[in-house]
Amino acid sequence: MEHAKPFLLTVTQRIFSNWTALKLAVENDMGPVESAKEFCHNVTDILCKNEGLTNDEIADHLENIMDDQFNTELQDDSSTQVAEELLRFYRYCVQNDESTAKTEFEKLPPVQSWLSLEQPIRPSQPVRRESSSSDEDMDVDKNKQQEDGWTVVTHRRNK
Numbered sequence: 001m002e003h004a005k006p007f008l009l010t011v012t013q014r015i016f017s018n019w020t021a022l023k024l025a026v027e028n029d030m031g032p033v034e035s036a037k038e039f040c041h042n043v044t045d046i047l048c049k050n051e052g053l054t055n056d057e058i059a060d061h062l063e064n065i066m067d068d069q070f071n072t073e074l075q076d077d078s079s080t081q082v083a084e085e086l087l088r089f090y091r092y093c094v095q096n097d098e099s100t101a102k103t104e105f106e107k108l109p110p111v112q113s114w115l116s117l118e119q120p121i122r123p124s125q126p127v128r129r130e131s132s133s134s135d136e137d138m139d140v141d142k143n144k145q146q147e148d149g150w151t152v153v154t155h156r157r158n159k
Contacts, residue, residue: 004093008047008089008090009041009044009117011086011105011108012040012043012047012086013111013115013117014105014108015082015085015086015108016039016082017112017114017116018111019082021072021074021076021078021079022039022066022070023115024072025066025072026070026114030071031071031072033115036115039065040115042065043061043062043086046058046061055080055083056083058087059080059082059083060079062082062083066079085108089104089105
């Protein structure tokens, strides 16, 4: 089953990135994106390491994680639907039905960018901010610091 793990992780990512409950939980700061990414790995590990899991067991696990990690109580049966999809692909892998797995995988909605497991490419050069003309027009007079700690910024005009 370990050879199917990368495929199942990709499936889990696609399903989770399109799961409205998880997306809304992250968007509303109920949990960070990093936790959602860990959630993908966690569920994939559980699928790969446990034989004979039922739909209800997977759905219960999904609900528990949503409640514990994202402070979200699911009341829409979406955990059951997500569990059914995950279990369907798990069965394709167990049965070595690669052609059906690939065909069904292509039918899934594409992965949404908010849950991409790939690391973003960081620029090798620091981003340099160009000064605008308004920046040049501002001048801080250090002698004009008021008693309350505020610094008065005056506008300097080039005449």
